[in-house]
Amino acid sequence: MSVAAGHSQLPFARPNVLDLAPLYEVLRREAPVTPVTTPAGDPAWLVTRFEEVGDLLGDARLGRSHPEPERASRISTAAVSEGPSGNYATEQADHARMRRLLTPAFAARRMRTLTDHIQHLVDGYLDQLAVEHTSTPDGVVDLHAGLAFPLPVAVICRLLGVPASDDAYFSALSQRMADLAIGDDARRAREEFHAYMAGLAESKRGRPGEDVISDLVRAQSADPGYDYDEMIRHCVGLLFAGHETTVNRIGLGVLFLLTRPGPWDALTGDPDGRVNATVEEIMRLGAPGDLGLLRYAHTDVEIADVTIRRGDAVILSVNSANRDPSVYSDAETFRPDRPERTHLGFGRGAHFCIGASLARTELRVVFATLAGRLPGLRLAKELDEFEARTTLTGGVTELPVTW
Incomplete structure (x- = not known):
C-alpha cells in the first residue's frame, strides 16, 4: 500500500474511539513528514513517527506563535489551539516566565498534598453512582457524567481558585470553546470565558487567596513585562488544559481495561501495585483527539528528507508516535506490563506538560479506586x-457501565 499523491484531508476516519486510522501506520513507514490539509482547509505538515515527533517537540525552531499571524494556517474551527498564539518576538521569554511562575503550583510535592482531596472526591462520586446503580431498573450508570467529567473539573477549579459554585458554568464554556461542530459559537464562548476570567482575576487582586490565579495576579502586578492579556490567556489555558485531557483519559482508560480482561483482572488483583504502570499505558495508547499538537516553523527546518519552510504549520501526531512499532513491541496492544516505559503523552522538552503530576495523581486515584471498589465493573454496550x-x-x- 502506498501513500496516495496529493494532500490527505484531516481528520482521518477511525474505526472506533480506541483505534487510530490505519493510514497512520502507512505514513510512519512511507512518509513520516507529509503534507496534509487541515479540517479548516489549510495546508500543514503532519508528523507521525516517534523519532521525528520527539525531536520536533523539543526543537526551539518551532513555536506556537507565527511571524505573520494573519497568514498562518488554521487547524480547526474550534476556538482553542486553532491557530497561532502568543507574541512571535517574545514567545520563548514569555514561555520561560510562565514556566517559572507555574512550576511551584504543579510540583509533585503539592500534588501529593492534593491526593487526599482527590480520593475524597472520587469516593463521593462512586458513592453517588452506587445509589443510582441500585435505583435504576437495569443498574446502568454513566461513569462519564458521574466521575470522569466532574472530577478533573472540580480538582482544577480548586487548584486555580475558581469558586466551586462556578464549576458547571466553567465546564460548559470550556466544552463550547473546544467544539469543532458549532462554528461561531465556539468563538463567542472564548470571549465569554476571557471576560469571566478577567473578572475572577480582578476579584483576586483585591482579595488574593492561596491559589494559582492569585499567584499570577500578584506576578502580573509586580512585573510590568507580564502583559495583562497574557495573564488572562494563561488563566484560560490552565483551566481548559487542566481538565479536558484528563476527562478523556479516564474514559478511554476504562474502555481499554474493560474490553481487555487480562489487564483489568491484573489491576483488580493488585490495585496499588499495578496502577502506576496502568496509568502510563493509558497515557501512551489513549488517543483522545484526532489531530495533534500545532506548531509553526520559525525558520526553515530539514527533517526526514523534507524541508519545512518558515511559517509552515506543523501537526505533531503524538497519538501516532506513541504507537510506533520501531519503539514499542506489539505497539497497538494495551500492555501495562510492557518493558518500554517512555511515551510522549505529556510531550517532551521545554513544553513538557506542566500538569503531568496532577494528571497522574488523578488517574492513579481513579483507577486504583475503581479496581478496588468495583472489580465486577463492565461496559453496558459494545465498543463500536x-x-x-x-x-x-x-x-x-458517555460511559454506561454496570457491575
Whole structure:
C-alpha cells in the first residue's frame, strides 16, 4: 500500500474511539513528514513517527506563535489551539516566565498534598453512582457524567481558585470553546470565558487567596513585562488544559481495561501495585483527539528528507508516535506490563506538560479506586457503539457501565 499523491484531508476516519486510522501506520513507514490539509482547509505538515515527533517537540525552531499571524494556517474551527498564539518576538521569554511562575503550583510535592482531596472526591462520586446503580431498573450508570467529567473539573477549579459554585458554568464554556461542530459559537464562548476570567482575576487582586490565579495576579502586578492579556490567556489555558485531557483519559482508560480482561483482572488483583504502570499505558495508547499538537516553523527546518519552510504549520501526531512499532513491541496492544516505559503523552522538552503530576495523581486515584471498589465493573454496550465527542480533545460522550 502506498501513500496516495496529493494532500490527505484531516481528520482521518477511525474505526472506533480506541483505534487510530490505519493510514497512520502507512505514513510512519512511507512518509513520516507529509503534507496534509487541515479540517479548516489549510495546508500543514503532519508528523507521525516517534523519532521525528520527539525531536520536533523539543526543537526551539518551532513555536506556537507565527511571524505573520494573519497568514498562518488554521487547524480547526474550534476556538482553542486553532491557530497561532502568543507574541512571535517574545514567545520563548514569555514561555520561560510562565514556566517559572507555574512550576511551584504543579510540583509533585503539592500534588501529593492534593491526593487526599482527590480520593475524597472520587469516593463521593462512586458513592453517588452506587445509589443510582441500585435505583435504576437495569443498574446502568454513566461513569462519564458521574466521575470522569466532574472530577478533573472540580480538582482544577480548586487548584486555580475558581469558586466551586462556578464549576458547571466553567465546564460548559470550556466544552463550547473546544467544539469543532458549532462554528461561531465556539468563538463567542472564548470571549465569554476571557471576560469571566478577567473578572475572577480582578476579584483576586483585591482579595488574593492561596491559589494559582492569585499567584499570577500578584506576578502580573509586580512585573510590568507580564502583559495583562497574557495573564488572562494563561488563566484560560490552565483551566481548559487542566481538565479536558484528563476527562478523556479516564474514559478511554476504562474502555481499554474493560474490553481487555487480562489487564483489568491484573489491576483488580493488585490495585496499588499495578496502577502506576496502568496509568502510563493509558497515557501512551489513549488517543483522545484526532489531530495533534500545532506548531509553526520559525525558520526553515530539514527533517526526514523534507524541508519545512518558515511559517509552515506543523501537526505533531503524538497519538501516532506513541504507537510506533520501531519503539514499542506489539505497539497497538494495551500492555501495562510492557518493558518500554517512555511515551510522549505529556510531550517532551521545554513544553513538557506542566500538569503531568496532577494528571497522574488523578488517574492513579481513579483507577486504583475503581479496581478496588468495583472489580465486577463492565461496559453496558459494545465498543463500536461509543460515540466520540466533537471537541478538539475528543474522548467519549458517555460511559454506561454496570457491575
